[in-house]
Amino acid sequence: MDVNTIKTQCCIVGGGPAGMMLGLLLARVGIHITVLEKWPDFFRDFRGDTIHPSTLQILHTLELLEKFLALPHNEMRNISVTICGEQIPVADFSHLNVYCKFIAFLPQWDFLNFLAEEAKKYPTFSVMMGAEAIDLIRDNEKIIGVRAKKGDEPFDITCDLVVGADGRHSVVREKLQLPLKTLGAPMDVLWFRLSRYENEAIHSLGRIDAGKMMVMIERGDYFQCAFVVPKDDFEKIKSEGLDQFRKKIVDIAPMLKDRVHALTSWDQIKLLVVTVDCLKKWYQPGVICIGDAAHAMSPIAGVGINLAVQDAVAAANILIPAFLNYALSIDDLSKIQKRRLLPTYITQRVQLFMQNHLVSPALQGKISVPWPFKLLQKFPFLRRIPGRMIGMGARPELPQHKLRGNVCQ
Ligand SMILES: Cc1cc2nc3c(=O)[nH]c(=O)nc-3n(C[C@H](O)[C@H](O)[C@H](O)COP(=O)(O)OP(=O)(O)OC[C@H]3O[C@@H](n4cnc5c(N)ncnc54)[C@H](O)[C@@H]3O)c2cc1C
Structure with missing residues (x-):
């Protein structure tokens, strides 16, 4: 050809x-x-x-x-x-x-x-x-x-x-x-957006606690969130259900409590393999x-x-x-x-x-x-x-x- x-x-x-x-x-x-x-x-x-x-x-x-x-x-x-x-x-x-x-x-x-x-x-x-x-x-x-x-x-x-x-x-x-x-890397990243109020500031780029870790980036009217999970654990996290995942987000970033319900489907959450x-x-x-x-x-x-x-x-x-x-x-x-x-x-x-x-x-x-x-x-x-x-x-x-x-x- x-x-x-x-x-x-x-x-x-x-x-x-x-x-x-x-x-x-x-x-x-x-x-x-x-x-x-x-x-x-x-x-x-x-x-x-x-x-x-x-x-x-x-x-x-x-x-x-x-x-x-x-x-x-x-x-x-x-x-x-x-x-x-x-x-x-x-x-x-x-x-x-x-x-x-x-x-x-x-x-x-x-x-x-x-x-x-x-x-x-x-x-x-x-x-x-x-x-x-x-x-x-x-x-x-x-x-x-x-x-x-x-x-x-x-x-x-x-x-x-x-x-x-x-x-x-x-x-x-x-x-x-x-x-x-x-x-090697011990983690993968779950990537999603949550809304941000006008002039809402975050003073820490990363939040780390026992069993949880998240990075939040300000992007205009939303936060780009990177929730860090153990390598290959996404399927396990999915099987625990969205309620459980939303709870983990609020545990590490309580300020997101009033908007985490916007995550209604796993389609909104992307897996980034590290x-x-x-x-x-x-x-x-x-x-x-x-x-x-x-x-x-x-x-x-x-x-x-x-x-x-x-x-x-x-x-x-x-x-x-x-x-x-x-x-x-x-x-x-x-x-x-x-x-x-x-x-x-x-x-x-x-x-x-x-x-x-x-x-x-x-x-x-x-x-x-x-x-x-x-x-x-x-x-x-x-x-x-x-x-x-x-x-x-x-x-x-x-x-x-x-x-x-x-x-x-
Ligand atoms: C979860 C995660 C978060 C990250 N966050 C950050 C961060 O905040 N800041 C930071 O500095 N780095 C970050 N990194 C690392 C960063 O993304 C990469 O190191 C960086 O993008 C590398 O740039 P690159 O140009 O080499 O490759 P890439 O950015 O991967 O670009 C490669 C390009 O090639 C194209 N391409 C691929 N295959 C083909 C093909 N066959 N033909 C034609 N085009 C092709 C792709 O579409 C892409 O546009 C992150 C990485 C991960 C995994």
Whole structure:
């Protein structure tokens, strides 16, 4: 069967934070980019909402910050959690040496739409919505493109580099059969909305009590709630009935008592399966994985989006000179992994520590305030350490290359 073939320099599979940021950065310098996104729009509810100071600093460097902050958002300058009814300040961003000393909360679809609109201003950028990668095209050992489909219509994209930015269930990494190290997660997340009164504020991002754990994010006229449950327990929770589930919500967040009855069906509650893993090798000739496709992140501390964006910036900084000099080699791909492996390792180990010392005991009903939290409560200056880790990550990246592409008028 003859299939339509598109030729480009770089095909990015996945229009999430990693893929859209990389697409924007490469298109800015005139590199021909095609992003494939399998869904017709970015409007899905299972995405995290946190844009950290490190990502805001990248937008500042790209002179996009002012425009971005004009989008409706909330700003969080420090983080507190409530453990066994006690509010504990955990992270303070006020000392960070960056333009925005806060986390911006806004629905991720707004962030992705923003990146897409900015990227579309460059003539070498194209994003194909509703286009799903289904296989890789090989020439002997080298990947030379992607087989995709839009609706029932298959098509090929041939290119110098394929970037797998297609998230935790990456088709690119599956087709490459890259060796994977699974680090494990003791929990899954139940994701639902409950209404919010005008100006109603929550002072703690997370609430943890014996056997219960919930995160609440303010989103305009509703709270996005993430109720944490032991891994694979959703069916058991369903069998206990909605009444019991609503009671658990009120136990951990009594303020929701007057509206929890709005949850009338399990269809309103989505299961998000948590995985934490890391590829041992992120690349092969002609292809590299970044973001969650290279290392699926736990939702703990909400750093996954920002780590994915950092991967994209590091990748762009290494790929741009290689593309512009027509000298892209496997060494460049190896440099990307080398640069991003350590920050990934550190972040995932901190997440595992939190999983083992806070989440697991809490879900088993054996909760007490862990000693690092006691120290944070007692010595305010220590809150700068989580502030730095959460706000900036282990190796913050900034775009190094100036604008070269022509902006479409
Ligand atoms: C329950 C939960 C809550 C979280 N909350 C937060 C949070 O608040 N803050 C935070 O920073 N992180 C959070 N994370 C982590 C965060 O969601 C990820 O780390 C981050 O989204 C990774 O970005 P990415 O671009 O690598 O991948 P993704 O965001 O997964 O994007 C991948 C994209 O690729 C597309 N795609 C997939 N397959 C194909 C295909 N075959 N062809 C074409 N397109 C494809 C997908 O549709 C998607 O748009 C959370 C994770 C979980 C599980």
